[in-house]
Amino acid sequence: MSYYKHHVFFCLNQRDNGEASCMQHAAQEGFAHCKAQVKAAGLAGPGGVRVNKAGCLDRCAGGPVAVVYPEGVWYTYVDEHDIDEIVESHLKNGQPVERLLLPPNVGR
């Protein structure tokens, strides 16, 4: 069994060379909101949910992105409402949010 039931990684990569990066698209806010909501819902911890900072996940064209393991579900999100839906539907109830899935062909 997985140490965390759901382990969420948010790309918080910042690029300063003109290329797009998740940090230009409110990734920090998305991460912080997700972490706070998971904690508030009592989901955080071993056997539950861990919300993690990550470097570049290399799927920048769909940024901001996050991935949930072990299920390997990738998301692209816009705002806190999207994060709320991921927390409630996926992290709490195990049902991925179809409308926010990152298309499989999106890469860097």
Add this chain to the structure above:
Amino acid sequence: MSYYKHHVFFCLNQRDNGEASCMQHAAQEGFAHCKAQVKAAGLAGPGGVRVNKAGCLDRCAGGPVAVVYPEGVWYTYVDEHDIDEIVESHLKNGQPVERLLLPPNVGR
């Protein structure tokens, strides 16, 4: 199918408050060596292996730690020889390295 066959996250957390953290135990070197070896072996990329920076994975007592998803295999490593073995055995040949597994009860 998972976007990456093996997605490796290295904890690169640095604490400056006296508590132990992975960055005090050569985590940066482990990450960099793993990334270089994966690239040199031609394993990097979608459908292959991604080696990623991560923030605190909250299993600090076993640090430095890394986790490989989607299989959810956790490692504690000491030096570049350990990393080489993880790359060759697990990331290249799909066989986790038993001697480096993080015991299941190790937390923060």
